[in-house]
Amino acid sequence: MPWFVKIEEGIVDQVTFDQYIPAHKAFVRDLITKGHQAKTGYWGERGGGMLLFQAASMDEAKSIVEQDPLVKNGCVKYKLHQWCVVVE
Template sequence: MGQHFEYLKDLLEKGTLLLAGPCLDRTMGITVFKAESIEEARAIMENDPAVKLGVMSAELHEYRAALFAGQK
């Protein structure tokens, strides 16, 4: 899980990661990041060390923000 956290920190530093964290009931976590294509998004997801090592599974869902704080 340390490698997973470092991977996410690297994505954050690069401006790719928007938010990430576990659900409080520990059933899953959510990661939201920017990608130019579904292929790029899949590569980001599949290159997470925890996913590559089978420590966790991942699902990819395309998402577009419609409303967010600070938006006018």
């Protein structure tokens, strides 16, 4: 399966953002269980992060990202890219 990357920037205050982190972590764990090999994290400097995962297509990747609680609750703006691996 191709890899996809959601690069995000936080757009709400920290208190609002933090209330959705447990749901975001549960969402990512569910992706892992479903075989998407998801990984999530944040930048060392404050204000954004990344979700790396596999999906069958860009359409599926978009559908997955739309279900992320951080996206559904308006906590981040993001860009979604297909990542083409050249060396493993």
